[in-house]
Amino acid sequence: MGEHVDPRVDPWLIDESEFYEIESHADQMAFLIRYAVLAPSGHNAQPWSFRITHDGVEVFADYSRRVAIADPADRELMLSVGTAITNFRVAAAHFGYEATVLYQDRPEESLPVALIALRETCATPAALRRLFPAITARRTNRGEFETREIEPDAISELNEFMAAHSSFAHFLVPADRERAAELVEKADRILLKSRGFRSELADWVRPKSTDACDGICADGLGIPDPLASATPWFLRSFDVSALQAKRDRGLIELSAALLVITSEDDRVSLIRAGETLELLLLLLTRLHLNYSFINTPIEVETLRAQLWATLRSPHPPQLLLRIGYARSVPRPQPRRDSERTLVAP
Ligand SMILES: Cc1cc2nc3c(=O)[nH]c(=O)nc-3n(C[C@H](O)[C@H](O)[C@H](O)COP(=O)(O)O)c2cc1C
Known part of the structure; x- marks a missing residue:
């Protein structure tokens, strides 16, 4: 064995x-x-x-x-x-x-x-x-962030990064934050009402201890252990839209800043935007900052257009993130063994 x-x-x-x-x-x-x-x-x-x-x-x-x-x-x-x-x-x-x-x-x-x-x-x-x-x-951190502002040294490194990658990454200006929060709330209500959306998400939720090499373990979603094994069933059975909308609004209010990843929708632009995203996430990690994704408005086309209208970017939004300081995530999420990702020569 x-x-x-x-x-x-x-x-x-x-x-x-x-x-x-x-x-x-x-x-x-x-x-x-x-x-x-x-x-x-x-x-x-x-x-x-x-x-x-x-x-x-x-x-x-x-x-x-x-x-x-x-x-x-x-x-x-x-x-x-x-x-x-x-x-x-x-x-x-x-x-x-x-x-x-x-x-x-x-x-x-x-x-x-x-x-x-x-x-x-x-x-x-x-x-x-x-x-x-x-x-x-690096870990995606879906927990609450502290109300603390970002340290000046970190701000200047992030500003430098944004300037160097200005077609792909932007800070959302504070005046647009409330608008973004409203769009997240609206999008959560639409998407999480959908049984199909919830059921697909449930297919990717795993218990805390798992042999699965992909998907998200319930503790990473902020679900306490005794409820973890029931999470997929709960998601499939109940409309959690109001709950999620309220939770996301609270999380946005606690975050130090919101960031948007933008790019055209063609494949090469998206791959390059993904490369920039990871450079940014690694930089945030190096600066002891945490982040999580709040993409739901981008997953509903009409709300995506409304979010785009608030941005000063010629390219449409692809991802929305909140950042801030927080307690670190204790356990990483699972990964497939890298050998299983190799295609024979
Ligand atoms: C393109 C992209 C989109 C993502 N969208 C979401 C999202 O909408 N909500 C969320 O909670 N996490 C989102 N994530 C985070 C992933 O769920 C996370 O990367 C994955 O579970 C692995 O965990 P880790 O980042 O801690 O390694 C996204 C990540 C990427 C790269």
Whole structure:
């Protein structure tokens, strides 16, 4: 019998010194992919796979891991693929590789969506290297945040980041916060009233201790242990829309700031926006800030248009996040073993 692997623990424990003992290029790439799979993804579906090539990896969108009701146009799926690309690049930079990402224009689902070519160098970008420890420390935190304002040093790093990535990431100005909160409340009421939406979400909820390698464990959703096993049944059976709308409004009121990720809806723009998202989440983690997603207004087309109208961006919104200081999330969410994401050469 093989050793028992805990998908909430083992994928997150990587001994980086092992990298220096690896001799083959293919094994080095497989090692970097262990960091890629720790990236965040909608519903923790992890919709990605990788094929190792002679100079890097090909990245595939795994359409079998679609979340069809919440994400019918695969926008969050592509954003998620982008987050994995960033983790790969950050890990590559840490171990002395410069990465070039090339995007696939052809739409066939069997083709990779991106190619990452690596070149060994002794001068990888410090901005990427500094994010490396955040790959294993990052967690989505759906709990309450403190009312504390963001420290001035953190604000200036974030402002610098926003300026450098201005087509993809923005702070919501305080005057627009109330409007965004109203749209979240409206969207929660629409989406969580829908039995289909709730039932799909329920399919991805897991108990605290699980052998499942994907989905979201109930403790990560803020559901206490005795109720955790009943959560999928509860979600399927009851209209939780009013409850969620009230909870989200409270969480927004407690957050220090709201952020929006914007991009056009084509595949390449979405992947690049996902790459920027993960750079931002790793930066927030490095700055000891927490974040969670409050995307519901973007998942209802009419409300998405209303949110867009309040933004000063030529590109439509893709994700809405709140940030702030909070107690850290004790346990990470599960991951598939990275070897299961490898496509044979
Ligand atoms: C594109 C994208 C969309 C997401 N949307 C939501 C969301 O609407 N609500 C939410 O609570 N979490 C959302 N998440 C967070 C994921 O659920 C989370 O990344 C996943 O469960 C893994 O947990 P971790 O981020 O702590 O590793 C999203 C993540 C990504 C990358």
